[in-house]
Amino acid sequence: MEHSLLRYLRREILPTTHCPGCGCGQVLNAFVNAIDELQIDPKEMIAVTGIGRSSWIPSPYLKCDTLHTTHGRPVAFATGVKVIRPQNRVVVIAGDGDLAAIGGNHLIHAARRNVGLAVFLVNNYIYGMTGGQVSPTTPYGVPTTTTPYDNAEYPLNIAELMAAAGANYVARWTTYHIRKLIAAMKEALQKSGFAFIEIISQCPVSYGRRVGLRDGVAFMEHFKENSVSVNKARNLSEKELEGKIVVGKLIERDRTEFTESLRRVNRLASQRRRTT
Ligand SMILES: Cc1ncc(C[n+]2csc(CCOP(=O)(O)OP(=O)(O)O)c2C)c(N)n1
Ligand code: SF4
Numbered sequence: 646m647e648h649s650l651l652r653y654l655r656r657e658i659l660p661t662t663h664c665p666g667c668g669c670g671q672v673l674n675a676f677v678n679a680i681d682e683l684q685i686d687p688k689e690m691i692a693v694t695g696i697g698r699s700s701w702i703p704s705p706y707l708k709c710d711t712l713h714t715t716h717g718r719p720v721a722f723a724t725g726v727k728v729i730r731p732q733n734r735v736v737v738i739a740g741d742g743d744l745a746a747i748g749g750n751h752l753i754h755a756a757r758r759n760v761g762l763a764v765f766l767v768n769n770y771i772y773g774m775t776g777g778q779v780s781p782t783t784p785y786g787v788p789t790t791t792t793p794y795d796n797a798e799y800p801l802n803i804a805e806l807m808a809a810a811g812a813n814y815v816a817r818w819t820t821y822h823i824r825k826l827i828a829a830m831k832e833a834l835q836k837s838g839f840a841f842i843e844i845i846s847q848c849p850v851s852y853g854r855r856v857g858l859r860d861g862v863a864f865m866e867h868f869k870e871n872s873v874s875v876n877k878a879r880n881l882s883e884k885e886l887e888g889k890i891v892v893g894k895l896i897e898r899d900r901t902e903f904t905e906s907l908r909r910v911n912r913l914a915s916q917r918r919r920t921t
């Protein structure tokens with residue numbers, strides 16, 4: 646008997662090329678569960694990705710219209726898609742390097758504009774696909790290919806940045822919290838405006854071996870033991886939160902979605918043109 650979720654995937658190219666134990670498979674699994682539970686018709690959805698291992702989650706495996714764009718630019722392409730096709734659900738799935746480093750400004754300003762995108766940033770703390778270079782989310786003190794002694798930079802709290810920039814929905818979960826992640830994906834996919842989930846995921850190959858977490862199971866245990874809920878974190882000091890992963894919903898608000906605002910301004914402009 647065939648698995649019912651296989652209908653969302655391009656079977657002809659399965660199995661995936663992700664390494665054994667890579668979190669990308671869990672994120673893909675969570676995503677197809679979310680669209681299945683919401684009964685979303687994949688024909689109504691456009692998935693946009695950049696370049697990186699996480700970008701392979703929707704493209705080429707997902708059976709919907711996909712736009713596999715250049716490194717750092719998926720949010721810019723997705724904004725264009727949403728402006729032209731506001732009736733469609735537009736989803737971006739890409740890595741921490743893609744969205745928080747080279748694509749950081751696109752991300753901040755799409756959140757500020759509140760563009761109607763569901764953006765799932767797969768944070769494996771590293772440039773996974775290219776062999777383990779430091780990324781803006783790599784923890785302080787961790788050695789990488791480009792910081793061989795250790796990392797002298799502090800990591801970016803990308804989820805809090807999205808909340809501060811104005812996103813309508815921001816959450817953070819790990820690949821260990823799979824049911825919570827599916828529920829958050831469902832919320833994000835139904836939210837009007839910019840919806841963002843930071844998914845803490847694992848790259849045992851390019852990151853894990855640097856920190857003594859050599860397989861997927863070791864990462865699951867690590868995520869389980871080191872996660873604290875948003876509510877609990879409110880009562881903890883910065884020192885107590887060192888090395889912890891704060892999980893849950895960071896913010897939910899209801900600012901008007903960007904393409905809706907754009908249509909309002911366009912109507913205003915045509916009224917003015919008629920009266921002058
Ligand atoms: C403009 C440009 N710069 C650099 C690269 C090389 N490159 C490809 S993927 C990547 C980083 C991937 O890291 P991330 O986005 O975190 O994805 P992951 O593989 O970790 O999922 C880089 C630097 C590129 N393809 N294009
Ligand atoms: S190198 Fe890392 S991110 Fe890339 S497929 Fe392997 S485990 Fe996943």
Ligand SMILES: [Mg+2]
Nearest residue numbers: 740741771773
């Ligand atoms: Mg990465």
